[in-house]
Amino acid sequence: MPKNHKTxxxxxxxxxxxxxxxxxxxxxxxxxxGTVSAMRMxxxxxxxxxxxxxxxxxxxxxxxxxxxxxxxxxxKRMENLIKACYQVRPDGSGSALFWFTIAKYVDVFRxxxxxxxxxxxxxxxxxSLYSLLD
Numbered sequence: 001m002p003k004n005h006k007t008x009x010x011x012x013x014x015x016x017x018x019x020x021x022x023x024x025x026x027x028x029x030x031x032x033x034g035t036v037s038a039m040r041m042x043x044x045x046x047x048x049x050x051x052x053x054x055x056x057x058x059x060x061x062x063x064x065x066x067x068x069x070x071x072x073x074x075x076k077r078m079e080n081l082i083k084a085c086y087q088v089r090p091d092g093s094g095s096a097l098f099w100f101t102i103a104k105y106v107d108v109f110r111x112x113x114x115x116x117x118x119x120x121x122x123x124x125x126x127x128s129l130y131s132l133l134d
Contacts (some may be wrong), residue, residue, distance in 0.1 A: 009048055020133050026063045032072040042084035049088035068082035070100045078102055085122030
């Protein structure tokens with residue numbers, strides 16, 4: 001994915017596109033099993049954010065928009081990762097680039113569940129649930 005030597009390790013677990021109402025939604029997917037520290041994940045998110053800010057999506061993938069999804073192990077881990085994303089911007093305001101859900105809501109045999117309101121954005125004071133089509 002990212003082709004900058006500083007971000008070569010940013011290889012998501014999946015890249016996919018959903019076309020809905022003639023609009024394409026692009027996603028990078030991270031499957032988090034809780035084996036990497038929240039501090040290391042925070043660095044990963046900062047690097048993704050910098051890559052995105054430098055038009056990495058356009059340069060490396062040929063697309064203009066993307067969301068970075070993380071499916072993680074549980075509620076507490078998700079909250080910690082969301083808080084880690086608050087620091088991608090110097091003012092601590094987080095970024096809607098990053099969306100999170102918990103593995104118990106994801107079922108490979110029912111992929112339509114991914115379109116349900118099971119996703120949280122990495123924004124302070126926003127605990128709303130969203131659909132990937134929002």
